[in-house]
Amino acid sequence: MDHRTLRPFPEGFLWGGSSSAYQCEGAWDEDGKGPSVKDVDPIVPGTSDWKVTSDHYHRFKEDIALMAEMHFNEFRFSIAWTRIMPDGVTENPKGIAHYHEVIDECHKYGIEPVVTLYHFDLPQALQEKYGGWADRRCIDDFVNYCRVCYREYGSKVKYFLTINEQNMMVLYNPERLTNEKKVWQENHHMLVAGAKAMTACHEMCGAKIGPAPNITAVYPATSRPEDVLAAMDWDQMRNRLFLDPAVFGTYPEALENFMKDRGVFPETTEEDFEALKNGRPDFIAFNYYGAGCVRYMSESEAQDAAKNAEGIQHFMTGLMSYPGMCASVRNELQEHTSYGMGIDPVGLRATLRQLYERYHLPLIITENGCGVPDTLEADGTVHDDYRIDYLRRHIRACQEAITDGVELFGYSPWSAFDLVSTHQGITKRYGFIYINRDEFDLKDLARIKKDSFYWYAKVCASNGKELG
Numbered sequence: 234m235d236h237r238t239l240r241p242f243p244e245g246f247l248w249g250g251s252s253s254a255y256q257c258e259g260a261w262d263e264d265g266k267g268p269s270v271k272d273v274d275p276i277v278p279g280t281s282d283w284k285v286t287s288d289h290y291h292r293f294k295e296d297i298a299l300m301a302e303m304h305f306n307e308f309r310f311s312i313a314w315t316r317i318m319p320d321g322v323t324e325n326p327k328g329i330a331h332y333h334e335v336i337d338e339c340h341k342y343g344i345e346p347v348v349t350l351y352h353f354d355l356p357q358a359l360q361e362k363y364g365g366w367a368d369r370r371c372i373d374d375f376v377n378y379c380r381v382c383y384r385e386y387g388s389k390v391k392y393f394l395t396i397n398e399q400n401m402m403v404l405y406n407p408e409r410l411t412n413e414k415k416v417w418q419e420n421h422h423m424l425v426a427g428a429k430a431m432t433a434c435h436e437m438c439g440a441k442i443g444p445a446p447n448i449t450a451v452y453p454a455t456s457r458p459e460d461v462l463a464a465m466d467w468d469q470m471r472n473r474l475f476l477d478p479a480v481f482g483t484y485p486e487a488l489e490n491f492m493k494d495r496g497v498f499p500e501t502t503e504e505d506f507e508a509l510k511n512g513r514p515d516f517i518a519f520n521y522y523g524a525g526c527v528r529y530m531s532e533s534e535a536q537d538a539a540k541n542a543e544g545i546q547h548f549m550t551g552l553m554s555y556p557g558m559c560a561s562v563r564n565e566l567q568e569h570t571s572y573g574m575g576i577d578p579v580g581l582r583a584t585l586r587q588l589y590e591r592y593h594l595p596l597i598i599t600e601n602g603c604g605v606p607d608t609l610e611a612d613g614t615v616h617d618d619y620r621i622d623y624l625r626r627h628i629r630a631c632q633e634a635i636t637d638g639v640e641l642f643g644y645s646p647w648s649a650f651d652l653v654s655t656h657q658g659i660t661k662r663y664g665f666i667y668i669n670r671d672e673f674d675l676k677d678l679a680r681i682k683k684d685s686f687y688w689y690a691k692v693c694a695s696n697g698k699e700l701g
């Protein structure tokens with residue numbers, strides 16, 4: 234629907250940017266930090282490792298000062314569990330002190346820290362000790378780690394996020410094709426851990442807390458009834474499986490029956506469901522890049538697709554499908570970045586609407602952005618008008634959703650400054666601030682303001698009025 238007049242962004246709306254520890258901090262083994270699973274995972278050939286990344290660990294003051302110059306009133310970052318507890322359980326005072334400094338630096342400029350407790354980087358020690366999330370013990374270790382964070386930072390952080398993109402961790406796990414029940418078991422443990430972490434937060438401090446999955450509206454590839462049903466099903470597996478337990482304490486019913494029928498539903502206890510019911514999110518944070526699109530795919534057809542997977546794109550398409558349910562397809566009606574990621578601001582509005590209508594909780598967008606290889610010109614400028622265009626359209630979609638009645642309280646795009654992408658290196662840049670390094674040549678790691686830096690500064694300062 235077209236509104237004749239758009240509502241303004243609410244007073245106090247959070248404008249900022251996001252990052253994650255392992256993708257930007259570097260200093261991977263400094264000041265007592267232990268290795269995470271990310272530090273030991275094989276690196277995608279041709280991309281850089283996690284040892285230095287953007288060197289944010291050493292340059293966070295400079296980075297936060299630049300965010301302040303952009304008029305951020307919010308900065309979303311993650312705490313590396315392995316800095317706080319190098320082996321996953323023993324406290325490391327130097328690591329704890331580091332995040333005190335980061336949080337204090339944010340407050341110096343009136344920037345609200347939005348703190349992700351877990352962003353893909355499980356302590357390797359716990360992986361070796363008992364196989365990580367596959368083991369129930371990981372729930373207690375995670376909650377104990379969260380308790381340390383609440384004890385230390387709970388009086389100065391207003392917003393915590395439990396687990397970043399649990400759904401992407403689970404759905405993209407290749408073990409889903411060979412040992413599916415184990416992957417759903419890991420997922421169940423993370424759901425219970427997230428719920429218990431929310432309960433502990435409410436017990437220990439006044440901060441608000443919520444989950445941070447990657448959520449997107451799912452389109453049917455055609456209006457064929459089977460495709461429409463496939464889109465509803467994939468919405469259950471891609472989105473609701475991660476939010477219904479967090480908000481309602483239950484699995485989505487059709488999906489639960491589907492998993493049970495296949496013998497892959499995880500082992501659960503009554504106490505787990507009690508914990509899920511008790512853990513109440515104050516809001517939902519979500520990451521959005523582009524809407525999903527699926528068609529119905531029979532069991533045998535999908536299995537063949539997974540077997541024949543070649544190259545990362547095909548591999549991922551295989552994983553974003555489910556035998557007897559659906560296959561993800563490229564939506565040719567959606568624009569795409571050079572990396573094949575969808576560009577769909579209308580999908581963002583649809584996602585905001587669906588989330589709000591379903592859960593009736595305040596929402597914050599904790600990732601959204603355009604990853605492309607920027608060019609640093611000889612005169613030291615970076616002309617990223619494509620990023621400005623991308624963000625402008627998505628911010629406009631937020632405003633439309635607010636006018637629809639959605640309670641959105643923040644927009645924190647990916648990423649505040651360049652950092653190393655999960656699979657495609659530093660070449661795939663998202664930031665407002667260019668980090669002067671290449672894939673393997675660290676150069677001087679200087680911070681350079683892109684055109685989008687100046688543009689976004691105006692957006693933040695004007696509370697979204699000046700979109701240009």
Ligand code: BG6
Nearest residue numbers: 253397398604653654655656661
């Ligand atoms: C999200 C993650 O999946 O998307 C981030 O939370 C990630 O960690 C971001 O960097 C962009 O994806 P990518 O693969 O381009 O880095």
